[in-house]
Amino acid sequence: MTDTVFNPALRESATFGRDVIAEIQRAADTGIYDIRGWGAKRKVPHFDDLLFLGASMSRYPLEGYREKCGTEVTLGTRYAKKPIVIDTPVTIAGMSFGALSAQAKEALGRGASEVGTSTTTGDGGMTAEERGQSSKLVYQYLPSRYGMNPDDLRKADAIEVVLGQGAKPGGGGMLLGQKISDRVAAMRTLPKGIDQRSACRHPDWTGPDDLAIKIAELREITDWQVPIYIKVGATRTYYDVKLAVKAGADVVVLDGMQGGTAATQDVFIEHVGIPTMAAIPQATQALQEMGVHREVQLIVSGGIRNGADVAKAIALGADAVAIGTAALIALGDNHPRFEEEYRKIGSAAGFYDDFQEGKCPAGISTQDPALSQRLDPVAAGKRLANYLRVMTLEAQTLARACGKSHLHNLEPEDLVALNVEAAAMARVPLAGTNWVPGQAY
Amino acid sequence: MTTYDLSTDSLRALNQALHEEEISAREWRITHPDGAHNIACGVNDALCIDIDGHVGYYCAGMNQKAQITIHGNAGVGVAENMMSGCVRIKGDASQSAGATAHGGLLVIEGNASARCGISMKGVDIVVKGNIGPMSAFMGQAGNLVVCGDAGEALGDSLYEVHIYVKGEVASLGADCVQKEMRQEHVDELAQLLSRAGLDDDPASFKRYGSARELYNFKVDNATAY
Ligand SMILES: Cc1cc2nc3c(=O)[nH]c(=O)nc-3n(C[C@H](O)[C@H](O)[C@H](O)COP(=O)(O)O)c2cc1C
Numbered sequence: 001m002t003d004t005v006f007n008p009a010l011r012e013s014a015t016f017g018r019d020v021i022a023e024i025q026r027a028a029d030t031g032i033y034d035i036r037g038w039g040a041k042r043k044v045p046h047f048d049d050l051l052f053l054g055a056s057m058s059r060y061p062l063e064g065y066r067e068k069c070g071t072e073v074t075l076g077t078r079y080a081k082k083p084i085v086i087d088t089p090v091t092i093a094g095m096s097f098g099a100l101s102a103q104a105k106e107a108l109g110r111g112a113s114e115v116g117t118s119t120t121t122g123d124g125g126m127t128a129e130e131r132g133q134s135s136k137l138v139y140q141y142l143p144s145r146y147g148m149n150p151d152d153l154r155k156a157d158a159i160e161v162v163l164g165q166g167a168k169p170g171g172g173g174m175l176l177g178q179k180i181s182d183r184v185a186a187m188r189t190l191p192k193g194i195d196q197r198s199a200c201r202h203p204d205w206t207g208p209d210d211l212a213i214k215i216a217e218l219r220e221i222t223d224w225q226v227p228i229y230i231k232v233g234a235t236r237t238y239y240d241v242k243l244a245v246k247a248g249a250d251v252v253v254l255d256g257m258q259g260g261t262a263a264t265q266d267v268f269i270e271h272v273g274i275p276t277m278a279a280i281p282q283a284t285q286a287l288q289e290m291g292v293h294r295e296v297q298l299i300v301s302g303g304i305r306n307g308a309d310v311a312k313a314i315a316l317g318a319d320a321v322a323i324g325t326a327a328l329i330a331l332g333d334n335h336p337r338f339e340e341e342y343r344k345i346g347s348a349a350g351f352y353d354d355f356q357e358g359k360c361p362a363g364i365s366t367q368d369p370a371l372s373q374r375l376d377p378v379a380a381g382k383r384l385a386n387y388l389r390v391m392t393l394e395a396q397t398l399a400r401a402c403g404k405s406h407l408h409n410l411e412p413e414d415l416v417a418l419n420v421e422a423a424a425m426a427r428v429p430l431a432g433t434n435w436v437p438g439q440a441y
Numbered sequence: 442m443t444t445y446d447l448s449t450d451s452l453r454a455l456n457q458a459l460h461e462e463e464i465s466a467r468e469w470r471i472t473h474p475d476g477a478h479n480i481a482c483g484v485n486d487a488l489c490i491d492i493d494g495h496v497g498y499y500c501a502g503m504n505q506k507a508q509i510t511i512h513g514n515a516g517v518g519v520a521e522n523m524m525s526g527c528v529r530i531k532g533d534a535s536q537s538a539g540a541t542a543h544g545g546l547l548v549i550e551g552n553a554s555a556r557c558g559i560s561m562k563g564v565d566i567v568v569k570g571n572i573g574p575m576s577a578f579m580g581q582a583g584n585l586v587v588c589g590d591a592g593e594a595l596g597d598s599l600y601e602v603h604i605y606v607k608g609e610v611a612s613l614g615a616d617c618v619q620k621e622m623r624q625e626h627v628d629e630l631a632q633l634l635s636r637a638g639l640d641d642d643p644a645s646f647k648r649y650g651s652a653r654e655l656y657n658f659k660v661d662n663a664t665a666y
Contacts, residue, residue, distance in 0.1 A: 030660070031660035032658060032660055144560070145522060145540075145541040145560060145562070148522055148541065149503075149522070149524060149543065150483055150485065150503040150505060150522075150524065153503070176658075177657055188581075189543070189562040189563060189581045189582050190581060190600060191600065191601060191656065193657075194600075194656040194657060195656065195657045195658045197598075199560065199579060203521075203537055203540040203541055203556065203559040203560045203578075204499070204517060204518035204521045204536075204537040204540040204541070204556075204559070205517070205518070210498070210517070213478045213479070213497070213498045213499065214498075214499070214518075216478060216479055217478070217479045217482050217498070217499040217502050220452070220453070220456045220479045220482050220483060221456075221482050221483030221502065221503055222483070223456075223457055223460060224453075
């Protein structure tokens, strides 16, 4: 937040900025690390650093409004008897009931279903509202196994084994006492009001060889019907993707460091993991080397905001993307109409990230019945559907301009980078040159 | 009695048969398991299943209603996430026996390895022998009864599991403490032992549970997080 400094001669330190000073003061006051929601707030190389090379003489564009540009994606073609077909490559990422209100979960299901895409449960089990309103629901299988049961497993359209999240690769979940209501406590078999920590490791397998047996178990229980995804936070992505494929994944979900969270230590959010854009080429390379690119699908998340991000992620090798933060914003999170209330809890519209406190004025990241009731799942679902449509249209616009009749025909060759960092990470040439850092001319 | 011979029949065919909606055969015998993984996982019917030999990982995983007896040793994660029914292991169990299980009864007549009852959520586990380190880690609900000794860090970060140990405890994990054995606990334990078919004297056990000091973040507990 900027405000006017009364004396222009005062110089703010680049090293000890006001936010840094405030954090030192906060740490000294409380003796505990800062826990918050949202994703990394620091600037990292991102899709904005990439541009598309539209068609002209050497490439032939497609007619913007008339010629077809396909957007559908089939997920789980490797082993599942019933792969999931989504109409747009934008899916809704796993966000727990507990972190989010039942109304928010329902709205996510409604919005996703309206445009024919999937939504995902989270750390805390499957709610009836969510299953009821989601035509395609992915059921997360997390280290905590809160609420995990075979009945819900058999109701799922896909199973996502979560190894990590981009916001906190190597870390477990947190849900602070304010949000452990009676219903949340019962679903997780926990005492009400405690500060709950979820494990960071699965309780009954350790390495990739064990994971292969675990995945075989989930397939046996569900009679090989539904796809099994493996979700990893982006770190050693090349190796993780290879191991996920070896362990038998139908789909790899890759969450970059900008990815959102409901509650994590700020130091973790900002300092662990690699940017989404840097992770995709590593994943694509791993899949290509194993001969399974597009057979084992890649879903990418972490800071996806618009159709340009979608198109760029796909051009770098993703099959689809997932959104968390952006979906919450579409539902009404951080909306200016709550400005006054954000101020009362020490925040402001556009800055609110204290999802862990459960005081969300928009009724999204809360379990308070009065606050949650503010969110109308039908209206919020409609807003999400609108937003998903816009993203899809934007991605199609870019793909057509590059002469592609399906979003999946986008390729790295369609991209250039604005700066050396992005060129090196995305492995595309610096704009106006043939130079890809790290590769010979 | 339906018999499946895993030296000739496939595991997939067996599990599919056990998952059929209307199963007329109520008694099943599985021969030559030879350490295969994922035997009889996801059963959702009150079947009586005997497995003649050693099994690999996740045998009886997510079991609902079935009575499954393993006449041998069990690999990692036996009866993981069980919901109901009963799983009995005549031999020893490897790591993470009964992990995250929500209900039912798991009886291990031999010893259990590390992480027995890790993250358990309501299951009752009775072990006739010893259990390994880190058992009942983050255990949320249910009972863990050990007639032998318990390894290091028993009940670390425990929530509401009741732990009863007859022998020695190598060490207790963070926030796990010995607690008074009141009459209600003697009664509860007597019932658990009798359901497991054991005749140990409940009065000879000690009880352990959560001190509940780590339930809410407190600066003073920073070293324990
Ligand atoms: C409120 C909230 C709750 C979340 N809960 C979970 C969860 O339960 N399980 C999980 O795997 N990821 C969870 N995530 C992470 C998302 O699944 C996803 O990886 C991330 O939000 C993607 O990045 P984006 O927010 O920039 O779109 C959560 C994210 C948010 C914002």
